[in-house]
Amino acid sequence: MTTATDIDILVSEVGPRDGLQSITPIMPLEAKKAWITAEAAAGVREIEVGSFVPASLLPQLADTAEVVAFARTIPGLTVAVLVPNLRGAQAAVQAGAHKITLPVSISETHSLKNLRRTHAQVLQEAREIGALIASLPAEQRPSFEGGLSTAFGCTLEGPIADSKLLEIAEALMEAGCDEVGLSDTTGYANPAQVKRLVRLVRGVVGDHALSGLHLHNTRGLGLANALAGLEVGITTLDASLAGLGGCPFAPGASGNIVTEDLVFMLEAMGLRTGIDVEALLAVRGILADAVPSEPLYGFTPDAGLPLGFA
């Protein structure tokens, strides 16, 4: 969520969380700091820097508290984290994260496999997180987002019923979420569906409680889906530098949409992101040095910017 008026679209970088969580080589803390610093310097206003999950499950993100503490020192940067439960939210609050996202798989099969929790259990965590945040002094409260995962379909269940999506979205708002976001965890979304589901969910949560999309490019439709979102008033788009990442629990799902390609598209369309594309492209060097075995994706980085692109 952005309140800035000097940008049109908030590009939220999720690579340090969603990208890193799916790769094997551990990125050293110093490289994460360099990455976050460089993206912020390029103009990125929000970065999901990690996830408060048990270190035994995701050693890659074991240093999330330190990353949050560091990222908080960067002026103007919204420091976001993912949390799987109340315990994670407590750690996030302790560390001083500005924004907390609790993912809830609309597919209960996926929820059981991913978080080992039923919908009832996840929603109970959501209510407890809501109560925790409400108990804090106003100036210490992070914003709280419910991430509607597998909203566009599930690799285990297939199509997702609208009724289930709306039920979970409503329950998350009642639990105390400030907003919900639609997440194409499995790369199943298409542009017509993006428009339809954004409108449908807004009918339940209100227009201002759904501003963001988390899209994957699994079947090449990532930017088309982002465009569809723009056309129904979406103002926050998640993306991962070099397309690092994806959901390791959704077989066949490849990475997030590529930050570089997304920012190029938006800026080429005349939508202000606040991001310097050339500076953003240069940040790839940090990834290449820190995790040299990982492929770096993106079309714009390979092709270069158009002649005369300002």
Add this chain to the structure above:
Amino acid sequence: MTTATDIDILVSEVGPRDGLQSITPIMPLEAKKAWITAEAAAGVREIEVGSFVPASLLPQLADTAEVVAFARTIPGLTVAVLVPNLRGAQAAVQAGAHKITLPVSISETHSLKNLRRTHAQVLQEAREIGALIASLPAEQRPSFEGGLSTAFGCTLEGPIADSKLLEIAEALMEAGCDEVGLSDTTGYANPAQVKRLVRLVRGVVGDHALSGLHLHNTRGLGLANALAGLEVGITTLDASLAGLGGCPFAPGASGNIVTEDLVFMLEAMGLRTGIDVEALLAVRGILADAVPSEPLYGFTPDAGLPLGFA
């Protein structure tokens, strides 16, 4: 251009022309026939099967007359070809092509480098082709399209003036074209520009004389640009199976949008293409066998169709 009422969008396969013209290994005539046969059997209604250019310039397409003769035997298939000049058009008429496209680079610099002709020279060819077609008995007349190349920007000139685009579009219609198509030869297009230029050109040529887009995926925006086209009423979209091809004279330009990904997007959106996606995916095997050294692109082929996709 489609007159069929049982499909919503005509996907025009250009791989046998645009794809093959940019690769080195020569595809044997029998493989071309097998490719065209298999795509038509999968439901593809229009295929650009070759180009009538001197064999010395493009040995890959030296058998275009034979390919046209063969493709004409497939019921219901529109057999399209590219021609660079009157001489090519005469050969196309002789071979019995149903549709002829004359590309005109809106960037005169690109025109000089690509076709070695000024705008005045290309427009003179267009008028002569128009006269040739007008001289034929009605039942033998191919449809005649002017391809507005580098419409979205040029790797040599940079941005293209609207006035130049409109001037060439109008001149092509006056020369006898049935319609014009916008071509993102260089992969410079963005969705806002697609909408703007479609509307602008239609203001000059009329709504019914611009139904098609030829898009590249150079910067990853191909399908987003296609979606933008759909939203302003575009009904014909060019694509290349496995993303083969591109423009060898536009440095840095990679391939056409991938037919498989485009058809998946359209069908997922509920737009009827008449094409069986599974059958289309199987056609890749013919390319893999015939030109094994060429990379085959596409996200949907790698990821597979979503669970429950009908």
